[in-house]
Amino acid sequence: MTREQHGVSAVGAGFDRSAATYQDAVAHNRIGARRLVEGMPTGDYRAIVDVGCGTGFASFEMIHSRGTRRVIGVDASPAMMEVFRAAAEDMPEVSVDLRVGDASALPVDDASVDAAVSTMAFHWFPDKAAALSEMARCVRPGGVVAVLTAGRGTDGELLDVMRAMDPPVPAAWTGVFEHIHRDVREMHGLLRGAGLEPLDVWSETRWRTAPVDAYMARLQTVASHLSSDLPPEEAAAHGQRLGDALAAASGPDGFAYSFVKLFAVARRPG
Ligand SMILES: C[S@@+](CC[C@H](N)C(=O)[O-])C[C@H]1O[C@@H](n2cnc3c(N)ncnc32)[C@H](O)[C@@H]1O
DSSP: OOHHHHTOOHHHHHHHHHHHHHHHHTHHHHHHHHHHHHTSOSSOOSEEEEETOTTOHHHHHHHHHHOOOEEEEEESOHHHHHHHHHHHTTOTTSEEEEEEOBTTBOSSOTTOEEEEEEESOGGGOSOHHHHHHHHHHHEEEEEEEEEEEEBTTTTHHHHHHHHTOSSOOOHHHHHHHHHHOBOHHHHHHHHHHTTOEEEEEEEEEEEEEEOHHHHHHHHHHHHGGGGTTSOHHHHHHHHHHHHHHHHHTOBTTBEEEEEEEEEEEEEOOO
């Protein structure tokens, strides 16, 4: 099935473009997936759904450390899932079933898996309440929903730089922040709203410094869809100006920025 048949947004097309370089550009995501999985309670996790699975970081953690043997991966980007499919070929003992789909209408049967996991994708889901309700629907009673997402404050220094730019950058580049990030309290409320019992909700704030080129490369990898309405040369010109502004705001080690990881582990009542 194609992404168009599912009506999944431009986000998937953006990640199609990033798929080949994704693994290296966001190596931190692999560590985040490990920390989320470590935070899940002991239990039977033979069958899972990985929502916004991308190249499979969360699934591989579940396979290696929680005995998962059946994975349904759902993602808006076929190209990201191709990377996942190729990596899974070395594991004939694991059934990996990858499906193009939207987080707010998961192509997964009711109560058919032991856990729903989702790493570094939830912030891109436009309807977060629907996505959590869908994850809750797919897990069996007593099953676990575990989400890692970007929390409020992530890249706040970038937002400050962009807000000070004149002429301004495209409104989508600054406006997106409010839509994507949540904090621990908001996540708690979302879990409860989906009928889930929160077990642990926590955040970690990291302060990182990166050369501007590397920082811009990460933005391009994870957020190119925010420029999909612009002619490519116009997007490139805005990107060049942003790079210059970030360089001007940088110290000797590069651009310093915050990265907030928000973790949530919850249970579907038995
Ligand atoms: C930053 S990647 C994260 C991939 C992987 N889970 C990881 O931890 O590295 C975000 C993924 O979410 C997918 N995605 C974004 N919005 C989606 C939606 N509404 N439904 C399904 N997948 C979506 C993208 O296509 C992309 O593969």
